[in-house]
Amino acid sequence: MNPWHEDYKRRYAQLKENGKSFFPHTVFKDVCVALLVLTVLFALAYYRPAELEPLADPTDTHYNPRPEWYFLFLFQALKFFPGNLEAVAAILLPGLGVLLLMGVPFLDRGPKRHPFDRPLWTGLGLAGIAGFAALTWAGVRSPLTNPTEEADPQVAAGRRLYDQMSCAYCHKIGGKGGAVGPALDKVAGDETEEWLTRHFKDPQSVTPGSAMPKMNLLDDEVKILVAYMKSMHAEEPFTKAAPKIFADNCAACHKLGKEGGEAGPDLSFIGTARDKAFIKKYVEDPSTSKPDSAMPAFKGQLTDVQIEDVARYLSSQGR
Ligand code: HEC
């Protein structure tokens, strides 16, 4: 037998002779620590409860699925493996890792216990930890795949009401739903708010003979449904020239982001308050929307195409 075994046995016998018994001494310590951990857990659960996210919504293209931080390394590792190889990263590699961990007592048979005396195994362990850390960090910094949306509470409420009222029985959004009425993500955003409001109060009044039932909605309900419908308008792309048109003609009076003048309102979030149609009309001739407007009319100054372009550009600001 190895000499270190003898050593170990002698020390063990000695410790056993003058040591304290497992019960109650060690058990007491265990119970104390377990109680402490439980208390902390309870306190955390009570004061900082994990929050539930909204119900999964297949029509919400702004959602960014992300795991908790302790799974980010796996999330990141998956990105190195294309589709059909995912199982390698998700099951095979972690499985091998765990097998290796279980094997350590059999593989590392050296008598020395100090980490510095076992460079290979200590090194492997450290490399593993460094790998986790690096993958986790890369996962934290990896760009979101979907654009984040300023959560507009009206739109969110409208979306919930849409679900509750089973509008999907007749309408499609994001390709899901019935076909009695039109696909709302294609058409509803283009209607004006007034039209939508009247339509919701009484569909027949704007579309004679409409098959859409009158639903006796409260004014508040109409408002959030309209907000939801308007939020779906198809993004109309602006050209590369739009920012320049703005810089040349508007930035003297308007801020956009950090830059611009103070004479007119900051337009950084205009897209959350005004739609393209409003902006276009305003730019063409402000006095039609605001009789005492201090802003010059741009019809004639800019071509229709340019005004359309800058209106699209602005209506996307802050969205
Ligand atoms: C029984 C079927 C039915 C139900 C339920 C229904 N709709 Fe409709 N909807 C229609 C039909 C048919 C039309 C097309 C005729 C019209 O414009 O009124 C329509 C039109 C619309 C339009 C106008 C689209 C456009 O721009 O032309 C909107 C917006 C709309 N529905 C929203 C809703 C919402 C929101 C709900 C739920 C609160 C709902 N609908 C429930 C059948 C339905």
Ligand code: HEC
């Ligand atoms: C001489 C200064 C000036 C210039 C140049 C100017 N604006 Fe304005 N703008 C204003 C002022 C002041 C207001 C505030 C309301 C009013 O008096 O019309 C305003 C209001 C607006 C609004 C309405 C904001 C709201 O929500 O009610 C929009 C949109 C707008 N401007 C867009 C533009 C665009 C686009 C251009 C360039 C093509 C431009 N403005 C050029 C001064 C200017």
